[in-house]
Amino acid sequence: MSFARLDRAPGYRLLAEAVEREILEGRLKPGERLPTETEFATQFAVNRSTVREGIRLLEESGLVRREEGRRLFVARPETSALAQRMSHAMVMHEVTFRELWETMMALEPMAAELAAANATPEQIWALAANLTETRAVLADRQNVTRLDIAFHALVAEASGNRALLLSRDALGRLFYPAFEAVISGLPAAPERLLTAHTAIYEAIRTGDAAEARRWMERHIMDFKRGFERMGLDLAAPIALPTGQEKTK
Amino acid sequence: MSFARLDRAPGYRLLAEAVEREILEGRLKPGERLPTETEFATQFAVNRSTVREGIRLLEESGLVRREEGRRLFVARPETSALAQRMSHAMVMHEVTFRELWETMMALEPMAAELAAANATPEQIWALAANLTETRAVLADRQNVTRLDIAFHALVAEASGNRALLLSRDALGRLFYPAFEAVISGLPAAPERLLTAHTAIYEAIRTGDAAEARRWMERHIMDFKRGFERMGLDLAAPIALPTGQEKTK
Known part of the structure; x- marks a missing residue:
């Protein structure tokens, strides 16, 4: 006679899930303090090492943070850490440039449209500053790429839509760095990019959503054309951009 | 004389990041085995508890999995776990229904368009089965909601675009459950939903991308209208759907 293997989640995971539920259903609110390790151990009737591991999971999920290495409190997950995870998952699943491009074709025009309606004066100012800087470094392809990434992130932020912002962040991290090759290889590319950015900026500044x-x-569309003109393969998996992984 | 506090990342995190880099840059490939805990401890010159914690982080990130409780190997992160995290982050950041809706207005039509081009016969068959079932349970509002969620997930899958799939998964988990109130409250809603689903299915089946x-x-658009007609607040933060958190 044989028994099936018991497939029970480990204690630290059960603890983490119980606390997570309290947080997600709003019974524990951002900024509120959590019980101490000792209190957790008593409440859940587990030992402290189980508590410690459970808390570590919660910290990793971003729902719990530690103040100065001491008391724990409920936090809102940092979206940049999540976007990074998503972009890692896409690299591991060998998502292609075409897949990224198609999704950006859905998200970026919506971001521009919403930015024209919702951008604050400070956001419009930041876009203007980005344009000025781009104009000044137009011959320096690496800097143009950096400013291109920043321009699109600013537009997304100006959309005032956090669901959109979070979705596109993961994609933008992979998408725009891939164009350094195009910007470096096609002599007309930086000038075309500047023309487009200027027009998008003007439409956002004047609140013209359709034009944006x-x-x-x-x-x-132009990005894809540049990619093809460089003879790059749209069906190739996208790579992790170099030098981007230092900020975690 | 006082020294600034040393702000060094803990050893287990440095270990996890080093392994993560090997994986993301393709030097360790999915399916490959990782060193044992003892080997890690020797290579990194750290103790085994540091190794164990580092590995737990890697397991949480989905880049490493354990075979039958034993040897570790490189894995591709499961996208559903990530989508769940993203939807949790949106709940914690009090993303509104309007934000979700605007982003869905960007992603869902693109998904339908791509599905018309890329759906496999099996995917078309699954959509047909979903329609048949929806027609059969049209008076049962809870089941209609469940089938509505499934229909949109099937369309996204049929797009063949994993970047899109991952982006919309997090949103769909929050978006469609919110319509149970609309489907329950407006007598014409289920019939309208079925008409739209049928038309989308027909367009996908016949490969008509523009129509899809x-x-x-x-x-x-209709979803938003129903939401407004029910007197629901578009600016209210979206809640975590009940009963959806059991699958982790």
Whole structure:
């Protein structure tokens, strides 16, 4: 006679899930303190090492943070850490440039359209500063790429839509760095990029949502054209951009 | 004289990051075995508890999995766990229904358009089965909601685009459950939903990308209208759907 293997989740995971539920269902709110390790151990009737591991899971999920190495409190997960995880998953699943491009064709025009409606004066100012800097470094391809990444992130932020922001962040991290080759290889590329960014900026500044969308669409289309003109393979898996992984 | 506090990452995190880099840059490939705990401890010159904690982080990130409680190997992160984390982050950041809806207006029509181009016969068959079932349970609002969630997930899958799939998964988990109130409250809602789903299915089946996009746009517009007609607040933060958190 044989028994099936008991497939029970380990104690630290059960503890983490119980606390997670309290947080997600709003019974524990951001900023509120959590019980101490000793209190957790008593409440859940487990030993302290189980508590410690459970808390570590919660810290990793971003739902719990530690103040100065001491008391624990409920936190909102940092979206940049999540976006990084998502971009890692896409690299591991060998997502192709075409897949990224198609998704950006959905998200970026919507971001521009919403930015035209919702951008604050400070956000418009930041876009203007980005344009000025891009104009100044136009011959320096690496800097143009860096400013291109920043421009699109600023537009997304100006959309005032955090669901959109979070979705595109993971994609933007992989998508725009891939164009350094295009910007470096096609002599007309930086000038075209600047023209598009200027038009998108003007449409956002004047609150012209349809024009912002139209220019962003054209701009993202242009990226694919540049990619093809360089003889790059749309079906190739996207790689992790170099030098981007230092900020965790 | 006082020294600034040394702000060095803990050893287990440094270990996890070093292994993560090997994996993400492709020097360790999915399916490959990792060193044992003892080997790690020797290589990194750390004690085994540090190794164990580092490995737990890697397991949490989904980049490493354990075979039958024993040897570790490189894995591809499961995207559903990530999508769940993203949806949790959105709940914690009090993302509103309007934000979700705007992002779905970007992603869902693109998914339908791509599905018309890329759906396999099996995927078309699954959509047909979903429609048949929806027709059969049209008076049962809870089941209609469940089938609605499944229909949109099937369309996204049929797009063949994993970047899109991952982006919309997190949103879909929050978005469609929110409509149970609409489907329950508006007598015409289930019939309208079935009409739209049928048209989207027909467009996908016949490979008509423009029609698939057009119907999906109309369908997602309709969701917002239903929401407003029910007197629900578009600016209210979206809640975690009940009963959805059991699958982790």
